[in-house]
Amino acid sequence: xxxxxxxxxxxxxxxxxxxxxxxxxxxxxxxxxxxxxxxxxxxxxxxxxxxxxxxxxxxxxxxxx
Amino acid sequence: xxxxxxxxxxxxxxxxxxxxxxxxxxxxxxxxxxxxxxxxxxxxxxxxxxxxxxxxxxxxxxxxxxxxxxxxxxxxxxxxxxxxxxxxxxxxxxxxxxxxxxxxxxxxxxxxxxxxxxxxxxxxxxxxxxxxxxxxxxxxxxxxxxxxxxxxxxxxxxxxxxxxxxxxxxxxxxxxxxxxxxxxxxxxxxxxxxxxxxxxxxxxxxxxxxxxxxxxxxxxxxxxxxxxxxxxxxxxxxxxxxxxxxxxxxxxxxxxxxxxxxxxxxxxxxxxxxxxxxxxxx
Numbered sequence: 042x043x044x045x046x047x048x049x050x051x052x053x054x055x056x057x058x059x060x061x062x063x064x065x066x067x068x069x070x071x072x073x074x075x076x077x078x079x080x081x082x083x084x085x086x087x088x089x090x091x092x093x094x095x096x097x098x099x100x101x102x103x104x105x106x
Numbered sequence: 107x108x109x110x111x112x113x114x115x116x117x118x119x120x121x122x123x124x125x126x127x128x129x130x131x132x133x134x135x136x137x138x139x140x141x142x143x144x145x146x147x148x149x150x151x152x153x154x155x156x157x158x159x160x161x162x163x164x165x166x167x168x169x170x171x172x173x174x175x176x177x178x179x180x181x182x183x184x185x186x187x188x189x190x191x192x193x194x195x196x197x198x199x200x201x202x203x204x205x206x207x208x209x210x211x212x213x214x215x216x217x218x219x220x221x222x223x224x225x226x227x228x229x230x231x232x233x234x235x236x237x238x239x240x241x242x243x244x245x246x247x248x249x250x251x252x253x254x255x256x257x258x259x260x261x262x263x264x265x266x267x268x269x270x271x272x273x274x275x276x277x278x279x280x281x282x283x284x285x286x287x288x289x290x291x292x293x294x295x296x297x298x299x300x301x302x303x304x305x306x307x308x309x310x311x312x313x314x315x316x317x318x319x320x321x322x323x324x325x326x327x328x329x330x331x332x333x334x335x336x337x338x339x340x341x342x343x344x345x346x347x348x349x350x351x352x353x354x355x356x357x358x359x360x361x362x363x364x365x366x367x368x369x370x371x372x373x374x375x376x377x378x379x380x381x382x383x384x385x386x387x388x
Contacts, residue, residue, distance in 0.1 A: 047178040065181060071188060072179055073222040080222050098178065100219050101188045104160065105175025105205050106150030106290070106317075106339030 042093040059086040061097070072099045133367060136334055138312050139228060139260030139281035141199070143170045146329070147359040148201070148314065149352070150339025157192045159348050164198065167342065167352035172198040173230055175205050176216045195225055201262070203230040208243070210250035217254055228260040230284070230316075230337075240290040244271045248278055255279035264316050267301040269308060276309050283309055284316035284337065287328055291340045293320030296328045303331045322351075322358035329362025330370070 043050055046065075055061035058081055062069050074081045075098035081089050091097070136143045148171035154160035164172060172193065180187045193200075202220030207213040210233055217229040233250055235243030242265050251261050260281040265271050267285040275283050285305055288294035295318065296302065306313045312334035319325050319338045328336050336359055345351035 047181065067179065067181075071190065073176075073219050075219060080218055082222065083224075098219075099181075100176050101179050102174040102190055102200065102202065102220075102223065103177045103187060104151035104154065104189050105177075105203050106152045106173055106337075 042091070044091060044093065044095045044097055046097045047099055053091065055091050057087050058089045058091060058097070061091055062086065062099075065099075067099065072101050074099055133363065136312060138262065138314075141226075141228075141260075143199070143335075145170050145356075145359075146335040146363055147325075147356055148173065148335060148337040149342060149355075150337070151189050151193070152339050153343040154348060155343075160343070161192050163342050163348040163352035164193070165352075166349050166356065168356045170199050171201050171337075173201045173203050173337065173339070175203055176220050199228075200225045201228050201230050203264075204232045204250075206234070207232060208234050208246075210246040210253070213246070213250040214253050217250075217259060218257075221259065226260075227258055228262065228281070229254060230262045230264060232264045241286075242266055244268070244274075247271075248274055251275060251278040251280055262314065267298045267305065269301065269304050272305045272309055272313075276311050280311060282312040282314050282334075284314045286317040287315050287324065288318030290317040292318055293324075293341060293344075294318055295320050295324035296331070299327065299331050302328070302333060306331060306333050319355075322354040325355050325358040326362035326365070329359055330365050332366045335359075 044053055053061055053064055055064045058074055058076060059069060069083055069086055076089055077096055136146055145168045147167055147169045149164055149167050149169040150173045151160055174189050204213040204216040207216055213231055213233045220229060221227050231250055233243045233246035234240050247263055247265060251263055254261050255278060262282040262284055263275045263280045264284045265275060272283045272285060285302055287296040302315060314335040314337055315328045315333050316337040319341045325336055342348050342352045342355060
């Protein structure tokens with residue numbers, strides 16, 4: 042199914058957000074997930090289903106001042 | 107191999123006794139939003155030539171508070187991209203910023219994402235109003251502050267050196283107010299010592315000067331105004347030798363603080379001899 046991750050269309054097969062992170066080879070402890078503009082807590086990642094057309098932001102800390 | 111001057115300089119510093127202002131002079135540690143810090147110097151993590159010099163520079167600076175930015179994960183190489191791959195959050199206090207945000211709404215969104223990373227509820231709030239000067243949008247800043255304070259954030263607000271804005275930010279519940287020395291990344295030093303002093307005199311929350319420092323003397327002069335601390339990034343990261351500059355900044359921050367506490371002599375327009383005028387030969 043087609044979702045938008047960090048502004049880019051991606052074809053993913055995952056059922057939940059936790060599975061999506063696994064599919065993208067991302068450590069759930071190292072990223073913060075925003076799903077359709079709503080922050081999803083780490084503990085809740087396996088309870089949120091990914092649907093076609095969803096907008097997902099995956100962020101982390103980078104160097105800054 | 108011969109040791110480089112910068113290395114010997116740094117190793118000299120490791121053994122000395124002036125690691126913090128608190129150890130050598132009668133000073134209180136810096137407390138912001140209930141957290142106490144020994145170092146009055148805070149540093150950023152951006153713009154370093156490489157991650158190794160960033161890590162070594164932070165160490166040399168003696169800073170405990172280290173700022174980071176919230177950005178999208180690069181899906182191809184997420185690990186290398188993350189600053190946490192190089193910094194241990196057990197050893198530094200991560201202060202997330204909202205750099206790059208131009209509206210209160212965006213800044214609030216970034217702050218919430220940062221808090222969700224799970225380290226603390228502090229945020230260095232930036233709401234930028236102008237792309238060229240990166241000067242703050244004070245209206246957006248106040249709006250975002252009110253929202254974030256209500257949500258339990260400890261807000262450290264980056265602002266200009268305007269007293270009335272600083273007072274409003276304090277009223278809005280900021281844990282610290284961060285007036286600029288000069289525009290972000292400009293290296294112009296403290297352009298308006300009078301205004302920064304006035305802000306410090308009138309506010310009750312800590313005043314941390316953020317942005318604009320170019321070299322060690324700038325940091326020293328800034329601390330001499332009596333402010334509680336100083337935050338810098340480019341002055342260290344863009345120096346020819348960031349590690350040695352970080353060391354210089356650490357000393358300058360301590361020196362400026364000590365000079366402030368010592369209380370400087372009054373300025374005079376005429377000379378006054380330091381040696382006795384009596385007892386001169388005929």
